[in-house]
Amino acid sequence: xxxxxxxxxFDKVDKSYDGKxxxxxxxxxxxxxxxxxxxxxxxxxxxxxCLMMLAGFETPTNGEIYLDKNPISNIPPxxxxxxxxxxxxxxxxxxxxxxxxxxxxxxxxxxxxxxxxKVDKALSMVSLSGFEHRMPGQLSGGQxxxxxxxxxxxxxxxxxxxxxxxxxxxxxLRESMQYEIKHIHESIGVTVVYVTHDQSEALxxxxxxxxxxxxxxxxxxxxxxxxxxxVNSFVARFIGENNTFAGQITDMSKDxxxxxxxxxxxxxxxxxxxxxxxxxxxxxxxxxxxxxNTKEKMDNNFKGKIEEVIxxxxxxxxxxxxxxxxxxxxxxxxxxxNMDIKMGNQINVSWNSHxxxxxxxx
Amino acid sequence: xxxxxxxxxxTDGIPLEVSLKKAERKNKIKAFLLVAPLLLFLLITYxxxxxxxLMRSVDDKMVTQMLPKTFxxxxxxxxxxxxxxxxxxxxxxxxxxxxxxxxxxxxSTQLNYTKNGFKSILKKLQRKMKKFEEGNYKEQIMAVHPxxxxxxxxRAIKRRAxxxxxxxxxxxxxxxxxxxxxxxxxxxxxxxxxxxWLRTLEVAFFxxxxxxxxxxxxxxxxxxxxxxxxxxxxxxxxxxxxxxLLVRTASWMILLQQQGIxxxxxxxxxxxxxDARPEMMYNKTGTYVAMTQILLPFMxxxxxxxxxxxxxxxxxxxxxxxxxxxxxxWKVYFPLTIPGIGAGCLLVFILAIGYYITPALVGGASxxxxxxxxxxxxxxxxxxxxxxxxxxxxLAGVLAIYWVYNKLVGVDNIKLG
Numbered sequence: 001x002x003x004x005x006x007x008x009x010f011d012k013v014d015k016s017y018d019g020k021x022x023x024x025x026x027x028x029x030x031x032x033x034x035x036x037x038x039x040x041x042x043x044x045x046x047x048x049x050c051l052m053m054l055a056g057f058e059t060p061t062n063g064e065i066y067l068d069k070n071p072i073s074n075i076p077p078x079x080x081x082x083x084x085x086x087x088x089x090x091x092x093x094x095x096x097x098x099x100x101x102x103x104x105x106x107x108x109x110x111x112x113x114x115x116x117x118k119v120d121k122a123l124s125m126v127s128l129s130g131f132e133h134r135m136p137g138q139l140s141g142g143q144x145x146x147x148x149x150x151x152x153x154x155x156x157x158x159x160x161x162x163x164x165x166x167x168x169x170x171x172x173l174r175e176s177m178q179y180e181i182k183h184i185h186e187s188i189g190v191t192v193v194y195v196t197h198d199q200s201e202a203l204x205x206x207x208x209x210x211x212x213x214x215x216x217x218x219x220x221x222x223x224x225x226x227x228x229x230x231v232n233s234f235v236a237r238f239i240g241e242n243n244t245f246a247g248q249i250t251d252m253s254k255d256x257x258x259x260x261x262x263x264x265x266x267x268x269x270x271x272x273x274x275x276x277x278x279x280x281x282x283x284x285x286x287x288x289x290x291x292x293n294t295k296e297k298m299d300n301n302f303k304g305k306i307e308e309v310i311x312x313x314x315x316x317x318x319x320x321x322x323x324x325x326x327x328x329x330x331x332x333x334x335x336x337x338n339m340d341i342k343m344g345n346q347i348n349v350s351w352n353s354h355x356x357x358x359x360x361x362x
Numbered sequence: 363x364x365x366x367x368x369x370x371x372x373t374d375g376i377p378l379e380v381s382l383k384k385a386e387r388k389n390k391i392k393a394f395l396l397v398a399p400l401l402l403f404l405l406i407t408y409x410x411x412x413x414x415x416l417m418r419s420v421d422d423k424m425v426t427q428m429l430p431k432t433f434x435x436x437x438x439x440x441x442x443x444x445x446x447x448x449x450x451x452x453x454x455x456x457x458x459x460x461x462x463x464x465x466x467x468x469x470s471t472q473l474n475y476t477k478n479g480f481k482s483i484l485k486k487l488q489r490k491m492k493k494f495e496e497g498n499y500k501e502q503i504m505a506v507h508p509x510x511x512x513x514x515x516x517r518a519i520k521r522r523a524x525x526x527x528x529x530x531x532x533x534x535x536x537x538x539x540x541x542x543x544x545x546x547x548x549x550x551x552x553x554x555x556x557x558x559w560l561r562t563l564e565v566a567f568f569x570x571x572x573x574x575x576x577x578x579x580x581x582x583x584x585x586x587x588x589x590x591x592x593x594x595x596x597x598x599x600x601x602x603x604x605x606x607l608l609v610r611t612a613s614w615m616i617l618l619q620q621q622g623i624x625x626x627x628x629x630x631x632x633x634x635x636x637d638a639r640p641e642m643m644y645n646k647t648g649t650y651v652a653m654t655q656i657l658l659p660f661m662x663x664x665x666x667x668x669x670x671x672x673x674x675x676x677x678x679x680x681x682x683x684x685x686x687x688x689x690x691x692w693k694v695y696f697p698l699t700i701p702g703i704g705a706g707c708l709l710v711f712i713l714a715i716g717y718y719i720t721p722a723l724v725g726g727a728s729x730x731x732x733x734x735x736x737x738x739x740x741x742x743x744x745x746x747x748x749x750x751x752x753x754x755x756x757l758a759g760v761l762a763i764y765w766v767y768n769k770l771v772g773v774d775n776i777k778l779g
Binding site for chain 1: 673675676678679680681682683684685686687689690693694697698
């Protein structure tokens with residue numbers, strides 16, 4: 001089956017609430033059929049607005065949204081056939097679990113036995129069979145969450161939107177629900193648009209992630225690419241931990257550049273969004289890509305002073321004063337070879353220039 | 363199991379329950395002392411007056427005490443024919459005593475309530491009695507006025523013998539105990555109270571309905587508008603609340619009278635002819651309009667406080683699941699507002715059923731309610747026991763409505779905030 005790669009299409013969408021500030025700026029986004037895409041970004045970045053426009057609760061100020069090639073701006077929400085899981089579940093508190101799930105089927109005039117069958121199936125999918133006659137208030141947060149997911153899926157919508165559905169759950173439950181939602185997505189193949197500000201949630205669940213900031217998509221790629229190869233310093237900062245050096249390009253070759261840092265030292269980096277020498281840049285290195293006292297040959301080798309050691313069980317976080325950056329973080333795996341990490345010690349730190357990405361200076 | 367029957371002891375060996383009671387006694391006393399003034403206040407200003415009202419409404423001791431000998435001698439009288447001489451003698455002695463104490467006027471008023479025509483014959487008796495000779499009072503009294511020969515009047519006296527009576531309640535329902543001691547309706551042209559009761563219920567019902575119809579959209583708007591607008595609207599709703607009731611009613615009088623602003627407007631726009639201005643005051647219309655306006659905030663506030671708690675995402679959920687806006691409203695939003703509707707309707711209905719000032723001022727003859735009748739008996743006829751009886755009937759009615767309401771909606775479902 002050939003998949004429609006433009007199942008949902010945002011075409012040059014702008015959105016403003018007050019006529020002065022654009023909340024969403026020139027958004028172009030294609031979502032493939034059956035994809036699990038996450039809109040990730042800090043609060044106020046426009047991701048929820050995008051979701052609301054797709055659901056039909058907000059209208060784009062400019063541009064058009066297409067669902068399976070049909071423009072939907074003029075279709076009211078109840079005719080779009082899009083399932084939605086809300087932030088606080090939005091279960092109808094005066095209806096039982098069964099009635100909640102039957103609601104979308106009843107308004108679609110399904111027969112009673114068909115409703116029963118579909119509700120049964122949806123409940124067993126979220127492993128809540130037997131809870132039909134409970135009221136939402138009698139369920140735990142996690143169970144309510146699952147009912148909300150089941151309700152959004154029970155009428156076989158083309159697209160399911162999820163607006164920070166796990167935000168109200170505690171950490172353990174959130175993690176197990178992440179897997180559960182992921183498995184449901186994999187088993188029924190529905191297109192999911194998921195909004196969250198939690199990057200680990202986005203990384204574990206999605207096929208692709210759209211990182212939002214300031215009303216714009218900063219980067220749209222798979223989780224691993226997003227983490228390993230951020231295209232700008234916002235994404236590098238926002239996703240995962242990140243050590244940065246501000247500096248200026250002094251020498252530029254095809255896949256390497258020299259960066260002169262503010263304290264005068266020079267490092268070799270991988271040019272991503274810098275063009276010529278003289279450009280200002282921010283170099284980003286992931287904490288786990290810099291190694292201490294390594295025997296491997298790497299093209300950046302420096303000495304740093306240990307400022308702080310935090311024991312994390314399986315690994316140790318070490319904060320260094322390195323090349324003028326007092327916030328340089330290292331993650332050292334917990335092994336007997338690294339027992340000499342003590343505050344105040346000088347240690348050797350090395351990394352490959354490929355992992356030091358020279359990005360925009362912001 | 364043994365652990366069930368075994369008493370749990372504290373570390374010091376005192377039974378746990380005893381220890382707990384001891385520890386909490388102080389708090390209980392404190393709590394009681396805190397509510398004691400209110401309890402006392404309620405007792406003095408609420409329970410006691412209602413008890414007094416109840417006593418007053420059934421109390422019929424006055425006549426009993428004024429004619430002690432008469433009633434004693436009447437005990438053996440079967441009431442079929444004229445009473446024997448002893449009764450006449452006892453009545454003469456009792457009445458003589460009343461004349462000496464100068465309280466005979468009260469008796470004539472009281473007996474006249476029971477049967478018309480007593481007033482004049484008692485007065486005549488009082489005048490003639492000075493010349494009465496001893497003995498054979500029966501003939502002497504009967505000679506005063508032919509009505510004294512009528513057995514009905516003596517039966518009427520006997521009916522006043524018990525110290526307690528339900529006659530006031532019967533009167534409140536346009537019924538009375540007739541000469542044969544049966545409860546019957548009063549003549550059709552004299553039934554005033556039943557009309558008033560029904561009108562009170564009708565007005566309360568429609569005022570509640572009108573309030574509900576108007577308050578629901580307002581409350582919804584209040585709950586959904588952004589803060590800066592909703593505050594302004596809230597003040598608009600509450601402003602009449604802060605204005606004196608009398609002023610508001612008076613302003614309705616200015617608006618609604620025949621030469622008033624509303625009528626002027628109708629004439630100006632050509633809706634009605636100048637010589638056919640509709641009467642909107644001193645009738646039911648005036649009562650409806652003014653009472654609805656005055657009671658509206660009592661409906662808006664409970665509705666608003668309930669609607670405020672309904673998450674807007676519920677309506678969105680309803681729509682996203684395929685419900686049209688109407689279905690989403692009717693199946694999701696409306697059921698969730700029922701506690702507020704219940705509270706508002708009960709509040710407005712109960713307030714409306716006992717409403718007084720507004721109907722008194724703008725109601726006219728066809729717009730007065732039962733409370734105006736109660737006030738009339740309190741102030742004008744001074745028949746306090748009848749006023750008390752009607753007041754208690756009103757209270758019983760309210761309690762009955764509350765009971766029915768509890769069966770239908772459930773008091774637990776009422777939410778005032």
